Amino acid sequence: MEKIKQLSIPSNARIIVTSDIHGEIDLLKSLLKKVNFNEHDHLIINGDLCEKGSNSKEVIRYVMELTKSNPQVHVTEGNCEALIEELMNENPKLINYLCARKHSVFNEWLAEQNYTVHEDASIQQVKEIIISNYAEEIKWLTALPTAIELDQYIVVHAGLEKLNNWQETERETALTIPSFLEKEHLSDKYVIVGHWPVVNYAVDLPCHNPIIDHKKKVISIDGGNVIKSDGQLNAFIIERLEGEDRFTHTYVDYLPIRKVREDFMADPEMVGTISYPNFEVTPMEKRQHFTLCKYENYNHIIYVKNEYLYKNDAGIDMVSGGISCSQLSVNKGDTVSVFDATCSGYTLVKKDGVVGWIASDILE
Ligand SMILES: [Mn+2]
Known part of the structure; x- marks a missing residue:
């Protein structure tokens, strides 16, 4: 992967990590409220802002503005953000994807421009409409790092390859590798991932909370928001206290x-x-x-x-x-x-x- 962002966060700060918001703007806002997100905090959003949920364009817009106004907000790309490349490369298969998928940021953007995609739509035309109206979003999404490296953590959407130098992981793998908790990496740092709903790992009690595997040094945080109907949007919280980091978590969902x-x-x-x-x-x-x-x-x-x-x-x-x-x-x-x-x-x-x-x- 090429886009790696190095980040230094003070040893007494609070780091809030979330992922897989999938267009659920209301959940994102209530999560930030629930953790009392404030100017002292560092926030990392670990990919998949868009797709599958109800309001992808608003999540992208909101997070983009957040990163502009607050230098302590950081975002990695997920496989859903990487779809932008299919558009830029004029991949005709994106048309099929847009016809099949009701909830996509591209469909939302096109609807805002009074355009509905259909099977015979031209990818060039779709691209033209989107880049002439959402150039700023496209530029921002395309520039997102694949991984963020901190002193003791690597934040990446899906996972890493088992390599001595993790940075040589293919970007495709970093964004799409399934069930990373069942795999291994060779870094000394904790690898924080989303992408794979943690409940998929459950054998006895099904649970949507983040899983910390100290032996594998993997922290898997996807609460299955949108993907699982009983899922949730997790915040994994790192409280840095004088050389020792303490982990907690909380979540929001729509259930009554x-x-x-x-x-x-x-x-x-x-x-x-x-x-x-x-x-x-x-x-x-x-x-x-x-x-x-x-x-x-x-x-x-x-x-x-x-x-x-x-x-x-x-x-x-x-x-x-x-x-x-x-x-x-x-x-x-x-x-x-x-x-x-x-x-x-x-x-x-x-x-x-x-x-x-x-x-x-x-x-x-
Ligand atoms: Mn994903």
């Missing part, structure tokens, strides 16, 4: 909050998660609310909520997407966010980033 009015103890047997991309199960025993299933990938029995089971066209038993198969223990007075209140007997909730089932009748 409910209060718990009675204690609920999770059945300790009910721990598990159906994780992307393995949605095939073997039902063993159907009970009133949950079906005991064999889940080949982990080779153990898990409890799938009956409403989430279906047979695909080939007659194979499937679970409709990644889903928690865990119960959560909650206490009277707790607040939880509700993800699915439509099933019999149990409600799927999130508490402190962890997703699981609780009895519906204990919610206020």
